[in-house]
Amino acid sequence: MGGHPSELLAQHTRQAELVEQLILLAKVDTHTLSQTRQDVSVAALGKEALKPPLKPLLRMVADKQLTIDWQVSPDLMLHVNPALVKEALVNVLKNAVEHTAFGGQIQIIGIADPIRVRLKIINTGSPIAEADMPHLFERFFRGQYATANNVGIGLAIAAGITRENDGHLSAENTAEGVQFTFEFFR
Template sequence: EADSSDEVGRLGRQFNAMAADLERTLRELRAERDRVAGLLEQRRQLVANASHELRTPLATIRGYVESALARGAGVPADLKRDLETVEQEIGRLQQLIEDLFAIAQSELGKLTLRLEPTDVDALVQRLVSTSAPLAWRQRRVQVLAEPSSSGLPMALADQQRLEQVLSNLLNNAVRHTPPGGLVAFNLAAEDGSVRLQVRDTGEGIDPEDLPHVFERFFRGRNNGAVGAGLGLALVAELTQAMGGEVNADSTPGQGSCFEVRLRAAS
């Protein structure tokens, strides 16, 4: 009987020791979780702040480059080529900064959307008018907007974010289309929504890559070292935040089609 009591006591002490170890481990895990969460919060805030602060100096630099290019015949041919390269790289950097800023704002819970009736056709026309000359000059890629159907309704969207979606889709298409190729916007009304397509005659997407093109930091087999893998991810996140949907279809060697659907404004 005494041996039985000793055994029960020993088991009780072991159980208490295990419980104490478990509690200590849980406290350490909670502390580590809080530390990592704090570091992630600091990282998000740093990215948001840095992206915001870089906007103004980049815009200033681009302004000087565009001013120099506007001199036309007064710019030597070799200098003009260099300035065009600088202009192209500044544009890519600006797009990356805008994407990083939007993603950081989203992760911080500070991404605000103002959904209102938006003229998608007007946005497309404005984007094409400003981007087509640049795409032709830098890549020899033609950018156009196909005539939209009459009576196209307004879309329920945040205009600023929709511009970012359209710009990212256009930049992606131009980047993957060889010289002499075509990028075309097409708009239509379908089933209470506004459907927007961006089609290109580029290299296409590998079938194994297609399901992953909207994932953050994903770069496909044909991508090489181009792009940060954020543009299309942000397209999907912003479109979904506006209550829409996005998908992609592609045939390797023939081109790709990215489609965005947004609710029509009533």
């Protein structure tokens, strides 16, 4: 078998996460996600998304000395499936952390108007290649700057979950990096 037990455990954990993500992707593709919705605070979703089951993500934030700037009002509400939208948020946050350079910043900004709620995740990472932009939310697409562990399903899952909750996920390059925007109608 070979390998240190901690390495084997890490590989097992990664494979289990991949299987879970593939099952979720299949449900997105077949429109069989749970339609159970409730009013939920965006701030509460964010706190759940950053809880300790994501130790590798939090470790990467610490190792890269990233700053996470949370600018979301506690009373900003969505009517969505909280477990699924949390998963979408986690996938976009993972992407932001992976592509933000050492010492960089990730901003999470919540904005509401009478019609919709927007949640922007802005990182100071490298811009997305223009040729990659139209394919960003496609299943198994790996962009020019994909990491070795990237299989290209996280953003597809995030976009699918967002659509299933009557929302839209978009991405654009900014002067400082990349901005992903979740948009949900009230």
